[in-house]
Structures are given as structure tokens and as C-alpha cells.
Amino acid sequence: MSYARDLPVLAAHGAMAHATPLMPQDETLPGLSLSQLAAILWSYRAYSLLIAAGVMVLVAIACWIWPRSYQATATLMVNFEVNDPLGGHEFPIGLLSSYMATQVELAHGSEVLLPVVSRLGLADDRQYSAGYPGESAGLADWVVTRVQKNLIIEQGRYGSQLLYVNYRADDPKRAAQVANAVAEVYSEQQYARLTGPASERAQRYTEQLSDLKDKVIVAQQQVTDYRQRSGLIDSNAKNDLDLQLMSTLEQRLLDAQNQKRVAQARSASDSAVGSQVLGSTMVQSLKTQLALQSAQMAQLRATLGPRHPQVLELQSQMAQSRRSLGAELDAYSGNARAELISATELEAKLQAAVDQQRASVVSVRQLQDDGAKYQLELESAQSVYKRALDGYDQVMFASAGGYRNVDFVSRAVAPAKPSKPKIRVMLMLGALLAVGLGVALPLIYELLHRRIRCRDDMERDLGIPVLVELGPLSTHGDVGALV
Numbered sequence: 228m229s230y231a232r233d234l235p236v237l238a239a240h241g242a243m244a245h246a247t248p249l250m251p252q253d254e255t256l257p258g259l260s261l262s263q264l265a266a267i268l269w270s271y272r273a274y275s276l277l278i279a280a281g282v283m284v285l286v287a288i289a290c291w292i293w294p295r296s297y298q299a300t301a302t303l304m305v306n307f308e309v310n311d312p313l314g315g316h317e318f319p320i321g322l323l324s325s326y327m328a329t330q331v332e333l334a335h336g337s338e339v340l341l342p343v344v345s346r347l348g349l350a351d352d353r354q355y356s357a358g359y360p361g362e363s364a365g366l367a368d369w370v371v372t373r374v375q376k377n378l379i380i381e382q383g384r385y386g387s388q389l390l391y392v393n394y395r396a397d398d399p400k401r402a403a404q405v406a407n408a409v410a411e412v413y414s415e416q417q418y419a420r421l422t423g424p425a426s427e428r429a430q431r432y433t434e435q436l437s438d439l440k441d442k443v444i445v446a447q448q449q450v451t452d453y454r455q456r457s458g459l460i461d462s463n464a465k466n467d468l469d470l471q472l473m474s475t476l477e478q479r480l481l482d483a484q485n486q487k488r489v490a491q492a493r494s495a496s497d498s499a500v501g502s503q504v505l506g507s508t509m510v511q512s513l514k515t516q517l518a519l520q521s522a523q524m525a526q527l528r529a530t531l532g533p534r535h536p537q538v539l540e541l542q543s544q545m546a547q548s549r550r551s552l553g554a555e556l557d558a559y560s561g562n563a564r565a566e567l568i569s570a571t572e573l574e575a576k577l578q579a580a581v582d583q584q585r586a587s588v589v590s591v592r593q594l595q596d597d598g599a600k601y602q603l604e605l606e607s608a609q610s611v612y613k614r615a616l617d618g619y620d621q622v623m624f625a626s627a628g629g630y631r632n633v634d635f636v637s638r639a640v641a642p643a644k645p646s647k648p649k650i651r652v653m654l655m656l657g658a659l660l661a662v663g664l665g666v667a668l669p670l671i672y673e674l675l676h677r678r679i680r681c682r683d684d685m686e687r688d689l690g691i692p693v694l695v696e697l698g699p700l701s702t703h704g705d706v707g708a709l710v
Contacts, residue, residue, distance in 0.1 A: 267680065268666065281661075282657060285657075287654075296648075301391075301407050301410040303633055304389055305417075306388065327388070335380050338416070344367050350366050350370050355373055374394075379395075380393070393406065394409065410635065421631070439612040446608045472584055477581055480578055483574040486570040487573075520545045
């Protein structure tokens with residue numbers, strides 16, 4: 228037969244509450260001892276178990292009814308190389324962290340998410356469009372905002388080049404679809420940004436190459452037209468011939484001038500002592516004959532009179548010899564004058580020919596200079612066009628190389644288990660909460676409604692020394708055995 232152990236309640240308004248402690252005030256201890264705590268918890272053990280069980284049941288119900296959230300992850304590798312066929316700049320390694328942070332912002336921005344919403348038709352999904360208060364024009368932006376709340380994009384650890392595209396949704400398939408769509412759209416846009424400069428450069432390069440080709444054609448046509456107008460096929464060869472001809476004419480003019488000077492000297496000198504006269508056999512013969520006749524005349528005059536027939540005959544012969552000698556000398560003088568006139572005329576003709584040839588050479592040289600300008604323009608245009616044409620294949624190869632700086636490492640798959648709620652974590656937290664409430668609530672209630680449950684309650688709280696502690700009474704009583 229069991230007896231209830233009913234202990235007296237220490238009322239706050241009773242006489243005992245205002246009783247003067249039997250022990251000195253400085254010997255009473257504040258707070259609860261371990262014995263008091265153990266006594267309180269033991270007395271409320273049933274309530275503690277009920278509280279803990281109730282909390283665990285509530286946690287289990289919360290885990291059961293909590294909405295399941297599935298997270299799918301797509302992994303990308305981002306390269307930071309620069310694909311510029313003309314610029315060819317290298318990426319500075321020091322900017323890698325900011326570059327990856329920029330890529331995270333881009334992938335999380337509306338520029339990527341708007342095409343994702345359009346591609347998956349999320350604007351038509353009631354789960355995403357529910358609660359939209361505005362017009363249909365801004366529905367896509369509304370859906371983008373909701374998608375951004377469930378989208379988490381993270382860079383890999385230790386500053387790696389990996390990007391993790393995480394998306395949470397109530398449907399595991401939808402989570403995988405959105406994660407893959409975000410990764411695909413981001414990869415496509417990065418490919419467009421990467422190949423865009425190369426394609427634009429290649430297009431501009433092609434246009435510039437076409438312009439250079441047109442310039443070469445125009446320059447070639449100008450050279451052809453100029454040759455047709457000027458008649459210069461090989462301007463260098465023609466100029467050489469003209470120079471040779473002018474040199475020949477100048478040499479002949481110099482010879483003619485020398486001949487003219489000789490003729491002038493001959494014409495101005497005494498014809499009787501000229502070299503040609505002195506070298507003439509006829510003149511010397513006539514002079515010799517005249518000298519002989521003069522000597523014979525001197526002999527005849529010494530013996531014969533002036534009217535002697537021999538003297539007269541000899542005088543007639545001497546006169547004839549003088550006439551013949553004079554005629555010969557006049558002939559030589561006329562030849563000198565004729566040579567002077569001929570030399571003068573030849574000099575004038577050669578001088579005119581030299582002047583004409585010099586003018587022709589100057590004209591040809593002017594034509595050559597003009598032609599050289601056209602030829603220089605043609606060669607310059609051809610040189611520039613050739614250099615541009617040599618680099619054309621490299622530019623076109625770089626623009627059509629299909630280079631990508633974002634590659635898929637793994638695509639998102641529909642998760643088999645929900646990412647939230649985390650049942651194990653919730654149960655562990657629930658167990659801690661259950662134990663805490665199971666201990667805390669009885670202690671709080673006991674502090675508000677104090678009872679005497681052990682020896683320390685008498686000595687520590689009331690200051691009453693306990694001499695002996697007896698076990699529980701076996702009879703029905705209202706007061707426990709405490710003396």
C-alpha cells in the first residue's frame with residue numbers, strides 16, 4: 228500500500244515567509260543547489276517527459292508538413308582568355324577575382340534570367356505568376372524577381388574557375404530545368420560576348436580589305452590611263468634613248484662649233500699664208516713659175532730693152548702667172564668663207580636640234596615624274612593590300628574558331644532527395660529544444676511556486692538547521708517527516 232507524499236507549501240503570505248531565520252543571514256546561500264535541482268526535476272519527471280514528448284511530436288509534425296524544396300546544381304568552368312585576333316591582349320591574372328565576381332553578377336542578373344523565363348515559359352506557370360498585381364507587360368520582370376530569390380550562384384573554393392548554379396524549387400524536375408537553363412543562357416551570352424569582338428573585327432577587316440582592293444584597282448586604272456595618254460610604255464627605256472640622242476647631238480654641236488671657229492680663223496687670216504695655200508701644189512707651182520719668170524725678166528732687162536719682144540712676152544707670161552695665182556688664192560678664200568657659212572648653218576641646225584631634244588627630254592622627264600606618282604600610289608596600295616591579305620586567313624580563323632570560355636562540367640539532374648527541410652537537423656534541434664523545455668518549464672514553475680523537497684530547501688532558503696532527516700512516513704499524513 229503506497230502513501231502520497233504531500234509536502235507543505237511555503238506560502239508567500241504565511242507566517243513562515245516572514246519568520247526570522249534561526250541561522251545567521253550571512254550563512255544562508257542564494258540560488259539552488261544541485262540537490263535542489265535534482266529534487267525538483269525528479270518530482271516533475273513525468274511532466275518533463277510529457278513536455279519533451281510533446282515537443283518532439285510537434286517537431287515531427289513540422290517535418291512532415293514542411294514544404295519540400297529541391298535544389299539542383301549545374302557546374303560551369305569559366306576560362307578568362309581573351310579571343311581578339313587583332314588586339315591579342317592577354318588577361319591580367321590580378322583581375323581574376325573581380326572577373327569571377329563579375330561573372331556571378333552577370334549570371335544572377337536579369338539579362339540572363341529574362342531569356343530563361345521566356346525559354347521555359349515561367350510567366351505562364353501559376354506557381355511563378357501567382358500574386359502578380361500589375362499588367363502583363365511587367366510579368367516577366369516579376370517572375371525574374373521570384374526566380375532570383377531561389378537562385379544561388381557561387382564561385383568554387385580557393386578562387387577556382389568553377390561556378391555553381393544552384394536553384395531551389397518545389398518540383399525536382401523544375402529545379403533541374405531552371406538551373407540548366409540559367410547555365411545554358413549564361414554560356415550562350417558569354418560565347419556571344421567572346422566571339423562578338425572577333426566577328427566584328429573580322430567583318431571590319433573584310434570591309435577594309437575590300438576598300439584596299441578597290442584602291443589597288445583604281446590606282447592600276449590610273450596608271451593604265453596615264454600610259455595611254457602619254458604613250459609611255461617603258462618610260463625608263465624611252466628616257467635612256469632620249470638622253471643618248473641628246474648626248475650625241477650635243478657632241479655634234481660641239482664639233483660644229485669647233486669647225487666654225489676654225490673656219491672663222493681661216494677666213495680672218497691672210498689667204499696667202501694659209502696652211503691650205505701653203506700646202507697647195509698648184510699655188511706653189513705658180514709661185515715657183517712666177518719667181519723663175521721674175522729672175523728671167525731681170526736677166527732680159529739687163530741686156531734687152533723694155534720693148535723687146537722677149538721682154539714683152541715674158542711680161543705677158545708673168546701677168547698670166549699672177550692672174551692664175553690670184554685666182555687660186557681667191558678660190559681658197561672663197562672656200563674658207565663657204566666653210567664658215569656652212570659651219571655656221573650646221574651649228575644653228577644642231578643647236579636647234581639640241582634645244583628641241585632637250586625640251587623633249589624635259590617633257591619626257593615630266594611625264595615620267597607624273598607616271599612615277601601613279602606608279603608609287605599603285606605600289607603602295609598593292610603593298611598594303613598584300614599585307615592585309617596575308618593576315619586575312621588568321622583573322623577569319625580566329626573569328627570562326629568556335630572558341631568558348633564557358634564549358635559545362637556537369638549538368639543539373641533532378642534531385643532524388645529534398646534539400647529542405649533537413650529532417651536530421653530539425654530532429655536534432657527538436658531534441659535539444661525538447662530537453663531544454665522539459666527542464667526549463669518545471670524549474671520556472673517551481674521557482675514561482677516553491678516547495679520544501681529536500682534538506683537544502685530548509686537550510687539554504689529558510690536558514691533552519693536540520694538535525695536529522697527521516698524517511699517518508701508509512702501512514703497517511705499531510706506533513707512529511709522533516710525535523
